[in-house]
Amino acid sequence: MENKPKIYNQDVLHHYQNPHNRGKLDDPDFSATKENPNCGDRISLQLKLSEDEISEVKFDGHGCVLSIGAASILTQMAMGLRVSEASDLTVDDLLNNMGNPGKMRKDCVSLALEVLKEALSQSGG
Amino acid sequence: MENKPKIYNQDVLHHYQNPHNRGKLDDPDFSATKENPNCGDRISLQLKLSEDEISEVKFDGHGCVLSIGAASILTQMAMGLRVSEASDLTVDDLLNNMGNPGKMRKDCVSLALEVLKEALSQSGG
């Protein structure tokens, strides 16, 4: 049996309570929305590119500590990346930046990432 | 675990090797045929009534020691019975007269009885 994690990493909890980049962009280049049907969490994400780089990104939605926390952390990670770099981000990258919360909730974490990938795929990247 | 029976009771084996009442009636009042689909055994049976009593009965067919043995023994049991009495015969009656071979082969034994009942049912009895 593995050791139990603390409920959540303090950092994640902080992001949940004070999410970064929350809101809407006025004139996004690409946007996407997804729902995790298992719990109704919904994240939408909008981004602007400048050349090939993500210059602005915002998310909105509702959900649990992990999905909101992940969205907040992910927007920070994505800012400034090239489309190809952002497209290569994996759930493991995100989990690492979140202090690796338990695998049981991987779906909560991956929601934001899926939304980002969907938005990026529209850019043809 | 119950004690194993000898392969077959000598009496049953004797009936199999020298079946009684095997053959066909010239002008039966009722007759029926059934097959045990699990093994292809097939028994047909013909009978004549005099008043309400079974006055003649013959069987034919092919099958294993138990189905042929049972048919032979059953025809002896049925001879002279009233229709209602013959209709009341049970597999257990038949099994008792056969020295109770193992339950695993009950279907083999019951074939002849089913054929008899089917023939009797045509008599309205």
Add this chain to the structure above:
Amino acid sequence: MLNVEDVKRDFPVLKNRDLIYLDNAATTLTPEPVIQSLQEYYKKLGASVHRGIYQLANETTEEFERARNSIADYIGANSPREIVLTKNCTEGINVIAYSLERWQEKSGKVLVTEMDHHSNILPWRFIANGSKKFQLEYVEVTKEGRLDIEDYKRKLSPETVAVAFPGISNVLGTVNPIKEVTNLAHENDALVILDGAQWLPHRAFDLSEYGVDFLTFSAHKMLGPTGLGVLYGREELLRMMPPPFGGGEMVLNVTRQKVKLTDPPQKFEPGTPPIAQTIAFKAALDYLEKLEVSQIKDHVDNLTQRAVNKLSKIPYIDIYGPKEGEPRGGLVSFNLEGVHSHDLATALDSLDNIAIRAGLHCAQPLHEVLEINSSARVSFYVYNSNEDVDRFIAGVKEVKTILGGENGE
């Protein structure tokens, strides 16, 4: 009264782990006698049933059919021929749905309810979509979480082919009036399919009292092994209805042109059945009977009411389904405002090894009606104690302090 400490000792998982298991509506833990039965089966028996002529096959078949008899007795069936063994409750419902569609001359509505589990919705829906014969309609649930009998009466008509509903809702805990629903259906010549998955584990069920035409439930929700469900059907119906699935062990006669089927239940059991599981399920039923079903009901009712009472006293909590003191079937679903149910489940597990469920509980249409995205659910069984309830309540309060006050909206 159940002696919970004695009962707990029969459940190895509770010895092997520090665990407060409150997800019994999903599946239950397994007691020693059931584990023992499985072990004995594989060590002493283990031939295929029905067709073997040798001693081992005979003994295996006898044990298997004895178990089927026990199941029939447990629910008051007239005969073991009415007991079809399936792999889970869900399979039983699918079998009936497919078979009815082929057999029924009547075409018309099938009624399910807004409180049904997906397992009692999707089979009917798949059939209704694929066939012009059946149209699906949902009987509504009232604000109080009850089956809306007036709505049911409005939707029920002589054109109704079948009514499928749960004995107890797996989210609301509502205890449905089986007899009333059944009688109304029968007055309209509609067949009744009862999803007994949440009823059978802790309530006596006697077919002669309720008169439903079909009943399905799962072994794994009542101390039995995984991989086994039961489909009861009235014998005269099972005789007439065509089996949707083909295979070995169900035919008397097959030529290249004709098929002659066996009688029920084998007709509905193509292929090798879950033999060991069926025999072990008898051990589970024996165990439940040893504890006494009426005692189990009282015990589970007490725990449930205790949980409802204590939960209601926590501020900012929404509890779904029957009010305090009303009949309720062994479970409570709720939400803590500002805390997502998933976070609550994770937190209770992390803080005190308390296992509860969170999400949609395979009842998404009901969540739509309740206008919520998910819910947390606790459900109780024979090995749960008052202390388990109290630790759960303490846990909820603690989580509220840690996570509450801010939410993701």
Add this chain to the structure above:
Amino acid sequence: MLNVEDVKRDFPVLKNRDLIYLDNAATTLTPEPVIQSLQEYYKKLGASVHRGIYQLANETTEEFERARNSIADYIGANSPREIVLTKNCTEGINVIAYSLERWQEKSGKVLVTEMDHHSNILPWRFIANGSKKFQLEYVEVTKEGRLDIEDYKRKLSPETVAVAFPGISNVLGTVNPIKEVTNLAHENDALVILDGAQWLPHRAFDLSEYGVDFLTFSAHKMLGPTGLGVLYGREELLRMMPPPFGGGEMVLNVTRQKVKLTDPPQKFEPGTPPIAQTIAFKAALDYLEKLEVSQIKDHVDNLTQRAVNKLSKIPYIDIYGPKEGEPRGGLVSFNLEGVHSHDLATALDSLDNIAIRAGLHCAQPLHEVLEINSSARVSFYVYNSNEDVDRFIAGVKEVKTILGGENGE
């Protein structure tokens, strides 16, 4: 070389009973590691899979999915997403038959063979009867008991929707040319369903070698528990095909109007799966791999050839299927003139606790072709020894003396 005495020691039934078990094509006995695995599951794990958020559910899900991975690896599947868990081989075939019927735009013939088990005939037949889309045709078997490839080529055409056939016949023991049959089917755009029930237990199977589209088999015929079968399907097909059965755990999203399904394999696994059985099946596969599948094949082949050789020397015996020395899959069916197969089975059991099968082996159309009413069958596995074969042969001779010479004709 297998050390049979060592192997026997792993099978408690063989310690607990005086038994020569030669009905392995029906079901196999269970080794200690599989019994152990079941016991551990029920003592240490036992939550429902996939949906639980707590630790116990997580561990159970991981063990369960690890077992699915092992199954995928065992047959060379590209991904565990191609492995659907069913209750037996029969269910897998039914699922494919129903799903194809709904999905295929093409309407036309489904080919099965005269040597198929009822489990690979009746599902197709039930569908063909209920739908105007499919017509069933039987590929013939030659006098020598082989699949008649010329007949197959004649019946195969671009109108053929699917070809379903057994890897090894459960009566004849014929080893079919999987690759040839598959390639011909694919040239005609027909899908291939391989019934692997008799192949998987003692022969390596690599999907990349054979290229079939679907494969089904049973755990209980290869040392696994009862109540579990496997349906392999190529991922792109499983993705496109609609699941015939509905229930929990298979949907992403259900509103009263719409359903969004999960990806395979869950899409095809409504309801709680056979969790303990799947995990224990991994233990069976591990055990088989420890013995080495190529060694198992050699061992079973040797026993089979020994039986064929010795049986052929008995006068008045008819042996069905491949000749001495030709490939043969672990079993021999035969008849002793003048002795009904049922009598032979009873007698061998009574005389020397030898368990063999007698009857139609769920392959009645084949018996029609062979023009016999029934047959006796012996089938071998890892715990059988040369001595078992010899005692069986001695038994047959003894029965001939006791019962032969007079028959019921």
